[in-house]
Amino acid sequence: MTEPAQDSYQDGNALAGPLREIFAVDVTAAGGQCVHCGLTGPVASLRVYGHAPGLVARCPGCDEVVLRLVRGPESAWLDLRGTVSLRIPLPAQGVPDGSEAGPA
Amino acid sequence: MGFISRGFHGRPRDEGVKLPPGQYLVHDFPVLSAGPTPRVPLDRWEFAIDTEDGRTHRWSWRELMALPSETPTVDLHCVTKWSKLGTAWKGVSLDTLFADVESSAEYALVYSYGGYTTNLPVEDLLDGKAWIVYEFDGEELAAAHGGPARLLVPHLYLWKSAKWVQGIRLLNEDWPGFWETAGYHNYGDPWREQRYQGD
Numbered sequence: 053m054t055e056p057a058q059d060s061y062q063d064g065n066a067l068a069g070p071l072r073e074i075f076a077v078d079v080t081a082a083g084g085q086c087v088h089c090g091l092t093g094p095v096a097s098l099r100v101y102g103h104a105p106g107l108v109a110r111c112p113g114c115d116e117v118v119l120r121l122v123r124g125p126e127s128a129w130l131d132l133r134g135t136v137s138l139r140i141p142l143p144a145q146g147v148p149d150g151s152e153a154g155p156a
Numbered sequence: 157m158g159f160i161s162r163g164f165h166g167r168p169r170d171e172g173v174k175l176p177p178g179q180y181l182v183h184d185f186p187v188l189s190a191g192p193t194p195r196v197p198l199d200r201w202e203f204a205i206d207t208e209d210g211r212t213h214r215w216s217w218r219e220l221m222a223l224p225s226e227t228p229t230v231d232l233h234c235v236t237k238w239s240k241l242g243t244a245w246k247g248v249s250l251d252t253l254f255a256d257v258e259s260s261a262e263y264a265l266v267y268s269y270g271g272y273t274t275n276l277p278v279e280d281l282l283d284g285k286a287w288i289v290y291e292f293d294g295e296e297l298a299a300a301h302g303g304p305a306r307l308l309v310p311h312l313y314l315w316k317s318a319k320w321v322q323g324i325r326l327l328n329e330d331w332p333g334f335w336e337t338a339g340y341h342n343y344g345d346p347w348r349e350q351r352y353q354g355d
């Protein structure tokens with residue numbers, strides 16, 4: 053048996069498609085903080101191990117698990133317990149864009 | 157030298173093979189991994205069984221090698237749907253390791269170097285159903301496949317056969333492991349196709 057030269061993972065952009073199925077926004081652009089070491093960075097900077105029964109996204113600073121996503125035939129399971137919080141960029145709220153009727 | 161894999165068309169000996177529902181046959185040995193591959197030097201390697209009342213039984217690598225070994229040939233069924241038949245291993249039966257362990261716990265949480273965990277009933281580890289294996293196909297077990305040693309419990313889906321095994325914690329209450337807390341079935345019997353929670 054030969055061993056791979058290095059561990060096989062992709063960057064966090066590999067989460068974009070699977071997470072788009074669940075969230076209305078692109079979560080890979082969100083900023084997150086690792087529970088284990090406190091490192092902050094975009095979800096896209098995580099290390100995603102996908103040769104597994106699910107997607108396992110690990111912190112690039114400490115290798116601990118930040119996010120897990122399992123896609124079954126009828127459900128998805130999302131585990132964010134390794135994430136302190138996600139800061140998700142959204143369009144500014146309450147700014148009239150002219151597409152809706154103004155106040156009466 | 158043929159460049160066309162015979163696997164594309166199946167081999168005559170594949171015919172008549174009965175696989176668990178939803179599985180297909182492979183002839184290579186796919187490597188699945190949920191994280192970096194741990195590298196554990198043998199002089200620091202240790203295997204432990206922790207009982208429910210706080211006692212720990214430990215084996216160094218040298219002590220494991222000194223125990224009587226067995227050479228099970230078993231079929232593997234991965235929850236990602238591949239099955240590999242007739243795999244040849246060498247290792248120590250869990251019956252041997254449990255011989256001097258006093259416990260009435262019903263549940264086991266297997267833990268690995270690198271942080272992986274998986275749970276199963278203690279009875280699924282005993283009576284010739286599980287081994288700590290350190291050789292595959294006559295060679296020392298490669299790190300990619302869980303070396304220096306992994307659990308082998310082939311009657312359950314392969315995620316239960318924890319790679320890089322470090323120990324077994326005996327518990328009075330069931331404590332779901334890494335995949336069991338993320339949607340996968342708590343028991344994982346391939347013949348009943350217990351892939352996901354609720355299957």
Ligand SMILES: [Zn+2]
Nearest residue numbers: 086089111114
């Ligand atoms: Zn971290």
